[in-house]
Amino acid sequence: MTSPMSEDAISDGSGGPPPSKWVNLDGPVHYVDYGGPAEGPMLLLVHGLGGSAVNWAAIAPTLAETNRVMAIDLVGFGRTETLGRPTSVHENQRLLARFIDAVIGHPVILVGNSxxxxxxxxxxxxxPDLVAGLVLVDPAVPVGPTARPDPLVMLMFGVYAVPAVGRIVMSRRRTVLSAEAQAKAVLRLCTVDASRVPAHVLEQHLELARERDSYPNVDAELVVAARSLVLVLARRKRIEAIMKEISVPVLLLHGDRDRLVPIGAARAVAAANPTWRFEVAHDVGHVPQLEVPEWTLQHVTDWLATEGAVASLTARP
Known part of the structure; x- marks a missing residue:
C-alpha cells in the first residue's frame, strides 16, 4: 500500500495519458495521475458502469492546469482486474474510500459520471470527512414514473437482472463483435454524436478495449456490477434521503438526450436539492465530458471558482 502523496505529479505533456500507477488494496488498483499544482485542490474522477479512467481523458489534462487530478479504475473496470474482489456498487464505494485514505490522505472533490x-x-x-465537494455528471439516480429511460436501455438492464441470461447474451455479443466494435457501440449508446469524441481520446478507449479483451470473466463481472446498480437504485427513498443530507457544494451536469438516465430524473433531483447548481447540456447524451468537453470544462471551472470555492479550499493538501 502506498502512503499519502507528498510530491507534485506532472503529466508527460505528450497528449497521451500519463503513465499508469498502482496501489495495493487487497489486490492491485489502477489509477492515472494527471498531475497539477502541488497545492491545488484534488479532483478524483470516478467513471461509470462499463467505463474506466480513460472516460476522463478529454478533460483531465486541462483540469490539471489548475487542480490536482487523478482518475481511478474501479474493481472490475479498466485495468483493475477483480482477482476475486466483488464488483458491486457498495464494494467499489468502500474501495474508493480506501483509495482516498491510502493514496491522497485528505478530502477530495469527487467528480463522478453515471x-x-x-x-x-x-x-x-x-x-463526509473524505469529500469536500461533488461534481455529478449524468449520475445514476432513481428514475421516477415521469422519466422513463430508453426502451433499449430498459431491455438491457432487464437482461442484466438475470445473471445467467446476462452472461449468455454478453458472451454471444463478444463472439460477433470485435473489442473495438463493442467499444464504439457503447460510445454510440452514450452519446448523441460519437464523432464529437476527440480522436486521441477515442484511440485510448479502443486501446483499452483491445487489452481488456484478454481479461478473464469480464462479462460476468459486468453483469454482477449492473445487477448491483439496479438493486441500489431500487431503494429510491434511501438515495433521496442521502442526497438531501449532503452539505458540501454540489454541481449537477446532465445531457438532455441521455438515453441511460433521462433528463427528467436529473430535473427531479435538482428540484429536490435547490442548493445544488444544475446545468443542462443541450443535444448531448450520457457522457458530456467526452461529447462536449469544452462545455463540461467551462461549467466545472466556473463552479470551482464560485459555489465550489469552499470545496476547492477544503480539498487542498
Missing amino acids: MGGLISILLTGDR
Whole structure:
C-alpha cells in the first residue's frame, strides 16, 4: 500500500495519458495521475458502469492546469482486474474510500459520471470527512414514473437482472463483435454524436478495449456490477434521503438526450436539492465530458471558482 502523496505529479505533456500507477488494496488498483499544482485542490474522477479512467481523458489534462487530478479504475473496470474482489456498487464505494485514505490522505472533490456519480453520492453520505465537494455528471439516480429511460436501455438492464441470461447474451455479443466494435457501440449508446469524441481520446478507449479483451470473466463481472446498480437504485427513498443530507457544494451536469438516465430524473433531483447548481447540456447524451468537453470544462471551472470555492479550499493538501 502506498502512503499519502507528498510530491507534485506532472503529466508527460505528450497528449497521451500519463503513465499508469498502482496501489495495493487487497489486490492491485489502477489509477492515472494527471498531475497539477502541488497545492491545488484534488479532483478524483470516478467513471461509470462499463467505463474506466480513460472516460476522463478529454478533460483531465486541462483540469490539471489548475487542480490536482487523478482518475481511478474501479474493481472490475479498466485495468483493475477483480482477482476475486466483488464488483458491486457498495464494494467499489468502500474501495474508493480506501483509495482516498491510502493514496491522497485528505478530502477530495469527487467528480463522478453515471454509476461513479451514484458511488460518489453514497460515499459522501457515509464518509463526509473524505469529500469536500461533488461534481455529478449524468449520475445514476432513481428514475421516477415521469422519466422513463430508453426502451433499449430498459431491455438491457432487464437482461442484466438475470445473471445467467446476462452472461449468455454478453458472451454471444463478444463472439460477433470485435473489442473495438463493442467499444464504439457503447460510445454510440452514450452519446448523441460519437464523432464529437476527440480522436486521441477515442484511440485510448479502443486501446483499452483491445487489452481488456484478454481479461478473464469480464462479462460476468459486468453483469454482477449492473445487477448491483439496479438493486441500489431500487431503494429510491434511501438515495433521496442521502442526497438531501449532503452539505458540501454540489454541481449537477446532465445531457438532455441521455438515453441511460433521462433528463427528467436529473430535473427531479435538482428540484429536490435547490442548493445544488444544475446545468443542462443541450443535444448531448450520457457522457458530456467526452461529447462536449469544452462545455463540461467551462461549467466545472466556473463552479470551482464560485459555489465550489469552499470545496476547492477544503480539498487542498
